[in-house]
Amino acid sequence: MGIIHVLSRETSRLIAAGEVIDRPASALRELLDNALDAGASDISVLTEKGGIDLLRVIDNGSGMDKDDLALSIQEHATSKIQHADDLLSVRTMGFRGEALASIAAVARLEITSCEKNSEIGWKLQSEPGKPPVLTPVAARQGTVVTVQGLFEQYPARRQFLKKPAAETLLCRQVFIERALAHPQVQFSWSSGTETSRYPAGSLLQRLSLLYPELPVHLLSEVEIKFETAAFHLVLAEPSFHRNDRRYLQVFVNRRKVPEWGLISVIEYAYSEYLPGGMRPCAFLFADIEPSLADFNIHPAKREVRIKTIESLKSQLYASLKEQLHLLYGSGSMNMAEYSSAPSLAFETGAPAQKPDQSFWESVRTMNETPMREPENQSASTADSAEVRPTFRYIGRAFGPYLLFSIDETLYILDQHAAHERILYDSLLEHPASSQALLVPYLFEPESDDMKIRLESILPEMKNFGFEIEKQHDAFIIHAVPALLGEKAIPAFLDFVQKPPENSKAVGIVATMACRSAIKDGDVLDDFTARELIARSLKLPFPRCPHGRPIWIRLDRDYLDKMSGRNPG
Ligand code: ADP
Ligand code: MG
Numbered sequence: 001m002g003i004i005h006v007l008s009r010e011t012s013r014l015i016a017a018g019e020v021i022d023r024p025a026s027a028l029r030e031l032l033d034n035a036l037d038a039g040a041s042d043i044s045v046l047t048e049k050g051g052i053d054l055l056r057v058i059d060n061g062s063g064m065d066k067d068d069l070a071l072s073i074q075e076h077a078t079s080k081i082q083h084a085d086d087l088l089s090v091r092t093m094g095f096r097g098e099a100l101a102s103i104a105a106v107a108r109l110e111i112t113s114c115e116k117n118s119e120i121g122w123k124l125q126s127e128p129g130k131p132p133v134l135t136p137v138a139a140r141q142g143t144v145v146t147v148q149g150l151f152e153q154y155p156a157r158r159q160f161l162k163k164p165a166a167e168t169l170l171c172r173q174v175f176i177e178r179a180l181a182h183p184q185v186q187f188s189w190s191s192g193t194e195t196s197r198y199p200a201g202s203l204l205q206r207l208s209l210l211y212p213e214l215p216v217h218l219l220s221e222v223e224i225k226f227e228t229a230a231f232h233l234v235l236a237e238p239s240f241h242r243n244d245r246r247y248l249q250v251f252v253n254r255r256k257v258p259e260w261g262l263i264s265v266i267e268y269a270y271s272e273y274l275p276g277g278m279r280p281c282a283f284l285f286a287d288i289e290p291s292l293a294d295f296n297i298h299p300a301k302r303e304v305r306i307k308t309i310e311s312l313k314s315q316l317y318a319s320l321k322e323q324l325h326l327l328y329g330s331g332s333m334n335m336a337e338y339s340s341a342p343s344l345a346f347e348t349g350a351p352a353q354k355p356d357q358s359f360w361e362s363v364r365t366m367n368e369t370p371m372r373e374p375e376n377q378s379a380s381t382a383d384s385a386e387v388r389p390t391f392r393y394i395g396r397a398f399g400p401y402l403l404f405s406i407d408e409t410l411y412i413l414d415q416h417a418a419h420e421r422i423l424y425d426s427l428l429e430h431p432a433s434s435q436a437l438l439v440p441y442l443f444e445p446e447s448d449d450m451k452i453r454l455e456s457i458l459p460e461m462k463n464f465g466f467e468i469e470k471q472h473d474a475f476i477i478h479a480v481p482a483l484l485g486e487k488a489i490p491a492f493l494d495f496v497q498k499p500p501e502n503s504k505a506v507g508i509v510a511t512m513a514c515r516s517a518i519k520d521g522d523v524l525d526d527f528t529a530r531e532l533i534a535r536s537l538k539l540p541f542p543r544c545p546h547g548r549p550i551w552i553r554l555d556r557d558y559l560d561k562m563s564g565r566n567p568g
Helices: 009-020 024-037 066-072 084-088 099-106 164-181 203-210 260-273 309-328 359-368 415-429 448-463 485-497 507-516 526-537 556-562
Strands: 042-048 054-059 108-114 121-126 133-137 142-148 186-191 194-198 219-225 229-236 248-252 282-288 391-397 401-406 409-414 434-443 467-471 474-481 551-555
Touching (some): 009 099, 024 042, 024 054, 024 142, 024 164, 042 164, 066 108, 066 133, 194 203, 219 309, 248 260, 260 282, 409 415, 415 507, 448 467, 551 556
Parallel strands (some): 042 186, 248 282
Antiparallel strands (some): 042 054, 054 142, 108 121, 108 142, 121 133, 186 194, 219 229, 229 282, 391 401, 401 409, 434 474, 467 474
């Protein structure tokens, strides 16, 4: 007996529609895309009961005439492409002509639309399974789409919807994504009694309205342009970070996508500033030639395939690294391997306005003023005409901490982190100064992998002061960085033992600095402690190479506040 039969037109339609529209948030996503494609400069969203009862999007875009309105809810009806080839150049959010048809298949749909300079508008009303009705109405330019009773006639689908509050959140997420990608468009949001308005403005303004918890004064806007792609970024100072990727977002051609290649570039560029496992706050908006970015691989266009991703990644990495150094100081990785890319054209946007003076800025300005030498501490400052900031060493606390003050600020310095950073910077500053070993050190790698890895970084190791010769299966260390002397050997062994992903040659510098720095329990005499503080204060970037801050600052205001005292 034959068991195969062809599904009814209505059933197959419903299955296809369900792939595009599975919940209110996906209907909202399509309606917002249509409004944006229509060139709207003002878009309002209204949801009731999570968009299940009612979802409305109002725009002031191009509108549609009577004929287009009638066609708009037909399957595969679109004004955006003609032929398959057009997919290579499409810049609109929509192009498949299936969204309105799919919504019409699963909900009651009402569309009122009016073109510019048109005397009247038209209203289309449709219900699943019934022919649509068109009537003339008075309307202003633009389009109002109202979706009601989603999946009302399809209980099997409706039971998969979450509670209204959860569906509202999903709608809100879609709204935020679109509003963030189009800051030049005014958006409004209304759900229950909650309403909010997002006036057209800069990306930074939009970001801080959508995520009010972000510290705006720590954010900078940066633009990077290459031949086939332009990147607009908002970067947060590394001191603001999280252990998840909530604020690490990538948009390609205005769609938020899980583009892991680009996400990992950002994480990698930030890695030297952040403690292990922490994620930076960075929003990246990539504008990539449509022929290189294919969105036609996911029914909801939630994924993208970028043709030139590998070369884009390395170009972006090099530029981003440079930007981070300009903004937050250097931990100096080797840039040569990337920056030689010929197509690299580099542009820097104006840094964002910073209302407050940031932590790093205050440290930097402070360091520009010459510091009094530590041994002159006891000398009186009264005779000096210029006022120089000077620190007062207070003493040690619990092992690793040194306490000192500058004016009305108390500093608690981590001696290991500070020394580590100083060593790290010096090792990178004086790459050539090496010291010959009296007895060369012979090293035999345990595995072929290790051997190959070591071989590949030998030329770079020379930059850091190592002289290593390969002899058959062994390596002979003839010279080490002068700054560390023989202490460099255990650091070298530590480093080569590490898993391959941490084996960029510059990593040896961090390992050497860490191994050779004074330890938590080391007790420094007062002279050495003062010397360490003075040198730490001159660091352009007061964080250890792993990203931990070197000191904590407590200012007078803060202490007054904590102790409930009124200053003055
Ligand atoms: P697509 O966006 O893929 O073309 P849709 O089903 O979403 O398919 O929309 C079908 C067509 O209806 C669009 O191509 C567009 O011409 C028209 N349209 C839909 N929404 C709007 C709107 N808000 N303003 C103007 N035209 C619209
Ligand atoms: Mg569309």
